[in-house]
Amino acid sequence: MRIILFAKRNAKEVLRDPINLFFGLGFPLILLVLLSVINASIPPEAHNTMFSIENLAPGLAMFGTAFMALFAGLLLSKDRTSSFLMRLFASPMTSLDFILGYTLPMLVMALAQAAITLLASCIVGLELTANLLLAIGVTTLTSLLFVGFGLLFGSLLNEKAVSGICGALLTNVAAWLSGVFIPIDLIGGAFKKTAEILPFYHSVQTIRAVLGGNFDEMLPHLIIVLGYTVVIFILAIIVFHHKMSGDNA
Amino acid sequence: MNAITITNLSKKYDGLTAVDNLNLTIGQGELFSLLGVNGAGKTTTIKMLSCLIKPTGGNAVLLGDSVKEHPQAVKGKINISPQETAVAANLSVTENLELIAGIYGQDSKSATKSADEMVSQFGLDRVRKKKAKQLSGGMQRRLSIAMALISNPQILFLDEPTLGLDVLARRELWASIEALKGKVTIILTTHYLEEVEALSDRVGIMANGKLTAVGTVAELTKQTGTSKLEDAFVILSGGTA
Numbered sequence: 001m002r003i004i005l006f007a008k009r010n011a012k013e014v015l016r017d018p019i020n021l022f023f024g025l026g027f028p029l030i031l032l033v034l035l036s037v038i039n040a041s042i043p044p045e046a047h048n049t050m051f052s053i054e055n056l057a058p059g060l061a062m063f064g065t066a067f068m069a070l071f072a073g074l075l076l077s078k079d080r081t082s083s084f085l086m087r088l089f090a091s092p093m094t095s096l097d098f099i100l101g102y103t104l105p106m107l108v109m110a111l112a113q114a115a116i117t118l119l120a121s122c123i124v125g126l127e128l129t130a131n132l133l134l135a136i137g138v139t140t141l142t143s144l145l146f147v148g149f150g151l152l153f154g155s156l157l158n159e160k161a162v163s164g165i166c167g168a169l170l171t172n173v174a175a176w177l178s179g180v181f182i183p184i185d186l187i188g189g190a191f192k193k194t195a196e197i198l199p200f201y202h203s204v205q206t207i208r209a210v211l212g213g214n215f216d217e218m219l220p221h222l223i224i225v226l227g228y229t230v231v232i233f234i235l236a237i238i239v240f241h242h243k244m245s246g247d248n249a
Numbered sequence: 250m251n252a253i254t255i256t257n258l259s260k261k262y263d264g265l266t267a268v269d270n271l272n273l274t275i276g277q278g279e280l281f282s283l284l285g286v287n288g289a290g291k292t293t294t295i296k297m298l299s300c301l302i303k304p305t306g307g308n309a310v311l312l313g314d315s316v317k318e319h320p321q322a323v324k325g326k327i328n329i330s331p332q333e334t335a336v337a338a339n340l341s342v343t344e345n346l347e348l349i350a351g352i353y354g355q356d357s358k359s360a361t362k363s364a365d366e367m368v369s370q371f372g373l374d375r376v377r378k379k380k381a382k383q384l385s386g387g388m389q390r391r392l393s394i395a396m397a398l399i400s401n402p403q404i405l406f407l408d409e410p411t412l413g414l415d416v417l418a419r420r421e422l423w424a425s426i427e428a429l430k431g432k433v434t435i436i437l438t439t440h441y442l443e444e445v446e447a448l449s450d451r452v453g454i455m456a457n458g459k460l461t462a463v464g465t466v467a468e469l470t471k472q473t474g475t476s477k478l479e480d481a482f483v484i485l486s487g488g489t490a
């Protein structure tokens with residue numbers, strides 16, 4: 001009951017901000033249109049499939065969910081600095097109420113965003129199959145990584161710092177090292193190795209494999225993403241719990 | 250029965266003693282003001298009593314439950330209006346009130362009814378559908394206190410409730426707090442001494458983490474040989490009158 005009440009409140013706080021709506025839903029669609037136009041202007045003899053819709057759609061689906069870190073982080077940070085959390089910490093709410101209350105609305109938003117991005121991709125050439133539904137689910141699952149980042153940094157930092165780290169830094173790192181906008185295989189070397197160590201590239205590969213129905217290919221990538229997600233979430237829960245029961249709530 | 254019994258309550262941070270062996274009892278329905286200069290230990294004391302931070306030593310029992318042993322039970326009986334207005338900015342006045350009512354266990358119907366009562370009691374009718382962030386400072390303060398009262402707490406902590414308000418808004422809020430006297434045990438911290446004189450049954454003065462004096466305004470002025478609370482406060486806080 002408390003989880004649902006708090007989750008509803010958090011969803012309203014995020015969705016009633018038009019800037020969030022633009023970045024959450026509109027920005028990936030704008031990129032989809034722009035990059036599809038660029039792809040259409042690449043001559044076939046160039047054999048450049050980087051921006052083909054089969055590669056673009058999973059990348060943009062992942063990139064869109066990166067904004068969940070910003071939404072979760074800013075919301076939590078604002079709640080801390082405005083003392084709204086202090087009010088709630090003095091109530092009978094438990095750690096679980098807080099963690100799930102912040103996480104659930106982000107997952108619903110990630111689900112809606114993945115559905116919009118992937119269905120919009122069908123308009124520009126992505127094949128509409130049952131795998132697309134699975135890809136929406138898997139994108140939602142991989143978005144937990146970003147929600148975890150948001151909860152971790154929102155527990156530690158003020159709004160300005162969260163905007164910088166979750167907004168500018170994390171979304172850029174996720175985009176650059178995902179293989180969506182930069183040809184990782186072509187660059188190779190340390191750049192490729194870094195991309196393969198971090199989870200963002202694997203998120204895209206997971207979604208791409210599901211869209212293509214290559215489930216055997218999906219699993220190793222998904223395991224890496226979920227491994228990172230578990231570690232980030234555990235850290236976020238430890239830090240949040242420390243704030244909740246500690247001296248600097 | 251006492252609402253609050255505090256025994257040797259202490260809080261230390263890395264060698265710094267914020268609250269030092271506090272002993273105090275507060276009766277049910279009493280409005281008790283806690284005074285002190287910045288850093289005297291008022292907010293730390295309120296945070297320990299409202300289970301936001303754990304005491305380093307001693308204990309406090311609120312209506313039969315210890316803050317150390319049964320914090321969840323204590324949390325069900327209290328509510329707090331923090332120094333900052335602490336409202337959900339993008340939620341309307343009614344939504345803020347219903348959220349808190351729901352968190353304290355009221356079902357949807359009861360929460361709506363309680364929110365209507367609070368809106369009426371705190372003169373928030375005109376702005377009930379406005380988002381909290383669109384309210385004036387005074388209205389946000391009223392909403393903050395209404396949010397603290399909607400759970401029908403037996404003990405209410407008001408941490409500088411009139412900070413930053415103009416004279417009219419402050420007087421209106423005083424009237425709202427005055428109306429609660431006798432029904433709810435209130436612990437108030439403030440820097441406005443006229444507020445203390447207008448509202449308090451008893452006053453406690455803290456300095457350097459210690460409770461230096463407790464009594465009515467008349468008792469404190471008599472104890473210090475002064476005619477005004479401000480002079481008594483300065484002496485009991487370690488200053489020079």
